[in-house]
Amino acid sequence: MYNNNNNNNLHHHHQPQISHTSTSRSSDYSAGGSGDGEPSGTGNKWASRLLKECARAISDKDSSKIHHLLWMLNELSSPYGDCDQKLASYFLQALFCKATESGQRCFNTLTSVAEKSHSFDSARKLILKFQEVSPWTTFGHLAANGAILEALDGEPKLHIIDISNTLCTQWPTLLEALATRNDDTPHLKLTVVVTANIVRSVMKEISQRMEKFARLMGVPFEFNVITGLNHLGGLTKEALGVLEDEAVAVNCIGALRRVTVKERAPLIQMFRSLGPKVVTVVEEEADFSSTRYEFVKCFEECLRFYTLYFEMLEECFTPTSNEKLMLERECSRSIVRVLACEDGQDNESECERRERGSQWSERLKEAFSPVGFSDDVADDVKALLKRYKAGWGLAQPHQNETGLYLTWKEESVVWVSAWKP
Amino acid sequence: MLETMAEESISNGFMMNPVSGSNPPGVAKKKRNLPGTPDPEAEVIALSPKTLMETNRFLCEICGKGFQRDQNLQLHRRGHNLPWKLKQRSTKEVRKRVYVCPEKTCVHHHPSRALGDLTGIKKHFYRKHGEKKWKCEKCEKRYAVQSDWKAHSKTCGTREYKCDCGTLFSRRDSFITHRAFCDALAEETARVNAASGMHSLAAAGNFNYQLMGNPLDFSTVFKPNISSSNDDAIDQTRRGFSLWMGQASQGQEIQQFGSLNPGSIYSDPLVSTTSNPPALDYQLNWVFGNMVSSGNADDHQVTTSVSLPVSNVKENRPQLVSVPSLFSTQHQSHQTPSFSMSATALLQKAAQIGATSTETSFLGSFGTKCSNSQDGNKYSDLYVSNIPTTTTANDISTLNRLQMYPTKRRRMQNEDGGGGGGETRDFLGVGIQAICQPSSINGWL
Numbered sequence: 001m002y003n004n005n006n007n008n009n010l011h012h013h014h015q016p017q018i019s020h021t022s023t024s025r026s027s028d029y030s031a032g033g034s035g036d037g038e039p040s041g042t043g044n045k046w047a048s049r050l051l052k053e054c055a056r057a058i059s060d061k062d063s064s065k066i067h068h069l070l071w072m073l074n075e076l077s078s079p080y081g082d083c084d085q086k087l088a089s090y091f092l093q094a095l096f097c098k099a100t101e102s103g104q105r106c107f108n109t110l111t112s113v114a115e116k117s118h119s120f121d122s123a124r125k126l127i128l129k130f131q132e133v134s135p136w137t138t139f140g141h142l143a144a145n146g147a148i149l150e151a152l153d154g155e156p157k158l159h160i161i162d163i164s165n166t167l168c169t170q171w172p173t174l175l176e177a178l179a180t181r182n183d184d185t186p187h188l189k190l191t192v193v194v195t196a197n198i199v200r201s202v203m204k205e206i207s208q209r210m211e212k213f214a215r216l217m218g219v220p221f222e223f224n225v226i227t228g229l230n231h232l233g234g235l236t237k238e239a240l241g242v243l244e245d246e247a248v249a250v251n252c253i254g255a256l257r258r259v260t261v262k263e264r265a266p267l268i269q270m271f272r273s274l275g276p277k278v279v280t281v282v283e284e285e286a287d288f289s290s291t292r293y294e295f296v297k298c299f300e301e302c303l304r305f306y307t308l309y310f311e312m313l314e315e316c317f318t319p320t321s322n323e324k325l326m327l328e329r330e331c332s333r334s335i336v337r338v339l340a341c342e343d344g345q346d347n348e349s350e351c352e353r354r355e356r357g358s359q360w361s362e363r364l365k366e367a368f369s370p371v372g373f374s375d376d377v378a379d380d381v382k383a384l385l386k387r388y389k390a391g392w393g394l395a396q397p398h399q400n401e402t403g404l405y406l407t408w409k410e411e412s413v414v415w416v417s418a419w420k421p
Numbered sequence: 422m423l424e425t426m427a428e429e430s431i432s433n434g435f436m437m438n439p440v441s442g443s444n445p446p447g448v449a450k451k452k453r454n455l456p457g458t459p460d461p462e463a464e465v466i467a468l469s470p471k472t473l474m475e476t477n478r479f480l481c482e483i484c485g486k487g488f489q490r491d492q493n494l495q496l497h498r499r500g501h502n503l504p505w506k507l508k509q510r511s512t513k514e515v516r517k518r519v520y521v522c523p524e525k526t527c528v529h530h531h532p533s534r535a536l537g538d539l540t541g542i543k544k545h546f547y548r549k550h551g552e553k554k555w556k557c558e559k560c561e562k563r564y565a566v567q568s569d570w571k572a573h574s575k576t577c578g579t580r581e582y583k584c585d586c587g588t589l590f591s592r593r594d595s596f597i598t599h600r601a602f603c604d605a606l607a608e609e610t611a612r613v614n615a616a617s618g619m620h621s622l623a624a625a626g627n628f629n630y631q632l633m634g635n636p637l638d639f640s641t642v643f644k645p646n647i648s649s650s651n652d653d654a655i656d657q658t659r660r661g662f663s664l665w666m667g668q669a670s671q672g673q674e675i676q677q678f679g680s681l682n683p684g685s686i687y688s689d690p691l692v693s694t695t696s697n698p699p700a701l702d703y704q705l706n707w708v709f710g711n712m713v714s715s716g717n718a719d720d721h722q723v724t725t726s727v728s729l730p731v732s733n734v735k736e737n738r739p740q741l742v743s744v745p746s747l748f749s750t751q752h753q754s755h756q757t758p759s760f761s762m763s764a765t766a767l768l769q770k771a772a773q774i775g776a777t778s779t780e781t782s783f784l785g786s787f788g789t790k791c792s793n794s795q796d797g798n799k800y801s802d803l804y805v806s807n808i809p810t811t812t813t814a815n816d817i818s819t820l821n822r823l824q825m826y827p828t829k830r831r832r833m834q835n836e837d838g839g840g841g842g843g844e845t846r847d848f849l850g851v852g853i854q855a856i857c858q859p860s861s862i863n864g865w866l
Binding site for chain 1: 559560561563591592594595596597602
């Protein structure tokens, strides 16, 4: 079983965590297995081979080869097939956009289509179902909440700045903990920063639910939403409305990757200027950042990561799950954005350039120092993982690395860390 | 008043095996006396950590044998055949003893917060400041006090949490998260008004699979809509209404399939999107009832089909306020006001039809609700909004009135099924759900 023995995980993770090149991963992949010997839709590897060849052809500007491969992929792919077919389908879309320089248009179209079919009910159903079948998001929530509660313990006025698209699913358990932990329940102010239209549209409903739930829990509560921003890089200290007597926690879930690369350092400095007691960061373990000028390398890393993700979805959801389809579509938009859109075409944009935990750590160390997670939190995480299907594990890095990693079939997939000034 | 109603209903709704020491979520913590507020006349004892941790504190003066409890020591002393006097405890009145925690940083270190019994202070010391040596095998939870660990192990994994909507959970955290977003929570204040009439929503979940199995079949259902002009589409959607009657949560499903239309996007992203969206929008327009699509021609369609949104209040109400944010900025300015005017105009018109006598019974509790939501919406100035403040109590009652039309009512009940609510959704439950939304708009504006 994957999650029983932490020591095994640690040893296995030493290598992947040190090496940041994607080639080692992709060669493993094409060699016939992701380490567990399970076929799982990567049996004949045709998708990976064709996709990579096509990426190379585009990079080489080999026109006839490009056409040939695009045609082949189009014939073989399907967003409703097995993992290979799905990956082929969505990556084909990105390759096509790259070849025709239509990435931004495609992304805008995909986004507006998604927005139209989006509602509070569908979003709620999606995110809750995902959290039910997979710890991908709950892992980060649990660890971050643990760190936040410990850092803010004893403070009477709390201000949590939530920069995420989690639709506040992280906060009910924190509210409950605040209500039951101590006799003196603090006042909590929650400021949520959203930039995606798809999230913006449901925040009204979310805020009602949160306020109601907080009342139920008996926690004095104030809820603010900052929706006027169209890119996170433009977030300012003033907009956040932090008061002198508040104990601040900044919570970033999948947020830093949306900031354009050159705006990342300034944003981290801005967080520092808020004087927070703790900053929690949760990101997915992939590097689309250092390879952003090398199309093929970036492509391969992208393929590696999303292959893991799609396989995970396939195993966690039922075959006919609508939620799985929605999540896959969300990925397809991200893939198009990373591979076929130019970053920072204007100064007011976002991206999806993920970085690995170690890379984020380097950035965060410029303004903060790492805080370890307590044994209690680690225990809670292990208990959480036990409640899901097998395959999940917890890796605690050693040496100079910080944070905790969620692993899926021995691969690190999600990283969570806590920082203090 | 509202909060006590909420508390009562919630505590009735929660069913879980009580475990000592844990607070069931949803019951607002009652402020009883803080633990460790002792009798001011009591004698304060400060034991050292070593002494607290000693297991055999009670020593026999004869043979030096140690016992964990005083009773055990006394029993033992009888065995020594001591003279009668020494057998008894000294008769002098013993002052009540309270104990402080030796840990300086602890809140119970100060005599004013001392704990009343020795066992209590011992357990406290271990729990808060001790090493957690006892671990539950099932869930990894650790305990410093053995009796806590034992008590936990007995119930670990056996607890079940039941939400008001009927869903069962074995995990506390997913139960809590679900609860915060559950429609049953939104409706708790309407509990007193709920009438009979259960509506099972178990079937709703199955729709997903059926639809997923035949995506192509679904697109054929919409084929008639796709190729028609604006006017035809309107008629189509009206006819389509009856098609929808018996099919509950398809509403949601179709939305997703609508977005499948650009499936041919790979061949030419530009071409396929321009040909499909109008049809797509008509479908979605109808489903949501108030969706505004990107074409100008659709303005007319919005006006005529706006009767539908009123019936679909549960989904639409949040849509109503969020319409501005669903679209790119260029569309926002000219589209939203016209739409919202139509909807509001309709409401006002409808208000003229019905009386407001229903107001008192439904809105008695909502009076407070409205005012509550007002102060909660501090971000209203940050929020993009073009909706005028015209929703009134009149509208609320007439909204309810409009739901009395049988066809719309049935549809609404089915719609709710798709929304992922609970078993006990009934007409009035739905009606009240509808009422909940407008009042929140009130507060929001």
